[in-house]
Amino acid sequence: MDLQRMLGLCRSQQWGIDDLDWEVPARSFEREDEIAVVQYFTDMAGIELLAGALFEVQQQKSDDPLLREIFASFVKDERRHSQVALRLAAHYNRHHYRSYRPNPALVRFRPRFVEVVRQAAPGVANLYITTGELLLDIALLRSLDDFVDDPMSRQAMRLINRDESRHIAVDYHMVAYYASDAYAELEARQNPRNALDLARQGFALTRFIASAAPFFRDVFFTPLDRVDPSGHRLLEAFKRIQLLGQKPSIARHPFSRFLSLMQELYEHPLAGIVLGPAIVRFLGLDPRVIGRLYDDEEARRAARMSVDALAAEALAVKSQGARFSKARRRRRPLRERVGSWLAARI
Ligand SMILES: [Fe+2]
Ligand SMILES: [Fe+2]
Secondary structure (H helix, E strand, O other), X not given: OOHHHHHHHHHHOOOOHHHOOOOOOOOOOOHHHXXXXXXXXXXXXXXXXXXXXXHHHHHHHOOOHHHHHHHHHHHHHHHHHHHHHHHHHHXXXXXXXXXXOOOHHHXXXXXXXXXXXXXXXXXXXXXXXHHHHHHHHHHHHHHHHHHHOXXXXXXXXXXXXXXHHHHHHHHHHHHHHHOOHHHHHHHHHOOOXXXXXXXXXXXXXXXXXXXXXXXXXXXXXXXXXXXXXXXXXXXXXXXXXXXXXXXXXXXXXXXXXXXXXXXXXXXXXXXXXXHXXXXXXXXXXXHHHOOOOOOHHHHHXXXXXXXXXXXXXXXXXXXXXXXXXXXXXXXXXXXXXXXXXXXHHO
């Protein structure tokens, strides 16, 4: 990636909340839909602030002046998105059926996510951030915008999406960087972490895991079930994350190996039955997105593609309609799984 060019885009594509035409009248919703839409925009404001806090940590951790400036612009973008989301919440709150506060699971999770990103190895932290951004951009915002289906939301989401495209491109670039030999050498030269650092990391990770499941459930999975009942975009977002892990340079990373072990155990016909619930709890994810969401050909293709090309493909998916088709949308019956597991080994 040409970071200088990216920085140029970060500067030239800045915009302000008042560039949007807020005079457009808000469409009306049924009572329950209005309550849901206002709550989701309220939560979106909190998620955007979380994204901003995570980029701030990345900015502080980066040694590259260009990256520092790029991340600083992303912090600014996310704060602006948060303000826009709050204003959208107010815009659609026509009947004031109740008062709205950010979801408590989000409030609890936010400082813990920031802490884990601060403490964890940068490569791991970056993978979490990339996952969050793909989930937010490909699944939640796009589905929410379609559900709202109104010019005010469309004009805001168009500009937010343009910013998010830059974020995802840089997220992928950083994933490739942390998986590179150059970074591995740099890391090897640095002092190993001492016991206190490891204890701090472990503590932060435990707190993070304890609050991750309710956060993902309340802020992503439940709203998505309402605004995209087909689940297509949710599966598409996780498929993009899984495909990134098919690149050999990324797959060899200890954290990627750990995630694929979890997936293998979860899909194993016998171990999956015993350990499945614990794996779901530990990863904090919906069972639908833990299993393999791509086929062999897609895996081989992703392994051959550059990280930039994978990012471009994820961004192209973002601007298309929901069309997920190749996923196993639910776990196959036990008998079928045992049969295929045996067939592969006999
Ligand atoms: Fe954002
Ligand atoms: Fe973002």
